[in-house]
Amino acid sequence: MDALLRELREGPDGIAEYYDTEISSKELTIGSSADRNIQLLGRGIAAEHAVIRQAGAQLELECRRGEYVRLNGKKKATARLSIGDVIELAGHRLRIAQPPPGFSVAIELQPNDQIDASTFESAFRTDLSQTWLGKRTMAWAGVAVVMLFGLILPLMVYKAHRADNPVPSWFPGDEFWNSGPLHQVHQQAIGDRCETCHEKLFQRVQDSACETCHRTTHDHIMPARLALTELGPTPRCATCHREHNEPQTFLVNRSDSSCIDCHGKPQHGFGEIKMDPVNGFALDRHPEFKAHLLASVAGQAAGRGFSYDWKTVVAELDKAVEQSNLKFSHRQHLDPNRVLRRGDSKPMNCADCHRLEPDGEHFEPITQEKQCAQCHELTFDPGAPDRQLPHGRPREVVLTLQDYFTRKFSDPNFGRVATRERRRLPGQDREEETCDGEPFDCAMRSAKKEIESQFTRRGCVGCHAVIDTKVANVFDRFQVVPIRFARDYFPANRFDHRSHQIQGKLTGDDACLSCHAAKKSTDSSDLMVPGIAKCTECHGDKAAAERVTVQCVSCHEYHPRQPSLLDAIGTQTRNRETETAPRAELAGL
Secondary structure (H helix, E strand, O other), rough: OEEEEEEEEOOOOOOOOEEEEEEEEEEEEEEEEOOOHHHHHOOOOOOOOEEEEEEEEEEEEEEOOOOOOOEOEEEEEEEOOOOEEEEOOOOOOEEEEEEOOOOOEEEEEEEOOOOEEEEEHHOOOOOHHHHHOOOOHHHHOOOOOOOOHHHHHHHHHHHHHHOOOOOOOOOOOOHOOOOOOOHHHHHHOOOHHHOOOOOOOOOOOOHHHHHHHOOOOOOOOOHHHHHHOOOOOOOHHHHHHOOOOOOOOOEOOOOHHHHHHHOOOOOOOOOOOOOOOOOOOOOOOOOEEEEEEEEEEEEEEEEEEEEEEEEEEEHHHHHHOOOOOOOOHHHOOOOOOEEEEEOOOEEOHHHHHOOOOOOOOOOOOOOOOOEEEEEOOEEEEOOOOOOOOOOOOOOHHHHHHHHHHHHHHHEEEEEOOOOOOOOOOOOOOOOOOOOOOOOOHHHHHHHHHHHHHHOOOOHHOOEOOOOEEOOOOHHHHHOOOOOOOOOOOOOOOOOOHHHEEEOEEHHHHHHOOOOOOOOOOOOOOOOOOOHHHHHHOOOOOOOOOOEEEOOOHHHHHOOOOOOOOOHHHHHHHHHHHHHHOOOOOOOOO
């Protein structure tokens, strides 16, 4: 049936106001429960007190068992209703009115304005005592259930699991204690073997359990350096690497605050270790970069030459000077009016010499054989353009020249074999030498002349620093200073060159030259590494338009690749020494 409920209330000005509610239902329910059609609150009103339904042309009132209402002043449990009848219940008055068109029932409700606020609370069950359940019984039952399913059964499964004994699949195993899923990497590595990390029951994961698998992961500060500070023990692995916490992608805490908490005020707690304060990545919150360079240190005479050592020099970029002992001009090689590639006669680009390693961070070492030999041949006699001097072995250069000129002046068939022409540098052509004396004497004179030329005027001296000792023995006279470059100017940092090969609309050489001023460099001592001002043009620690947001761990590794920064530099230096100069002693020339 369709009913109209009109609630009458007295407004603040004393004028009666009414609020109409349309109800469409098979019957009208009355009670204190919130799901009743007509909700009335007060003492003596049950949650389901009465119901009004249509019986033919009349309305019929029926109270729930044990309940009653007052109908026209008389106590009733059931009754037939007519227009004008008044139902009273806990001070509320419901009058059956003449229904307007479109409605089959109309009821005017005049609520009891004297209802106390506590009556509203009693309309709902808010306490266990209002139900048939007892507090003490439910408490002990809950304890028993938790102990059984949360401790006893999982503990039995845990013991059986460790002993490799089968258990029923329906038993709640120790995964019942799992507060969340493992990270995908750990899940693949250990599966359901919780004891791999949780070595003891009810004990948090120890660092030793992490180090069992992560053997090559070094701590942030080695014990020897930590002893110089007042920082105390380093944080547990689980402080930053949180497991069983969703979402699973956040296994590593990458927040800058974890770094700034210590590095923001290094004067407090760092003790003897002096570091610049870092509070983010911006010109006013991050210090200028410092490059780690290699410098050659001439030692004492050793055998037929000199011994050289290499030390690491740390300098700010505006004061950094490369000491590689190489003679080279980037500006000359990138000038299309002076240098073109031999293969296609096009200008050189950065990638012709600088080739990324697979890690995308470092570049392959530049060597004579891979890069330089394509344009710079080590020929020494126009009469033998296919004959070249050995590179990197000065004593072999002397022997090669002596052997060549000895054969040239003593072999009557020398020079009859056809050789292909090779281009020569302008002004380098020389007339064919003749001999007016003994062939051997002529050969030694020509060899000595060519040796002096290679080490003092052209050839080796064009790229290398050569020391002329002025001694009579040609094998001991010239000393070539070795060339060394640091493989990584920032060994404690990371920089992905591959991701920077495209910078906005810049690609290729334009992207490289936007950071490295190679076209202005006339000397190999120029360290063309951009400073923080260049980096902050595109990066920052705060989100901004046309800026790539970076965090501390975007460039810095919490776990160093080597046991410590100092050890990393020393190891790097020793490795470079082994790669480029297996012997510390330089052969005399």
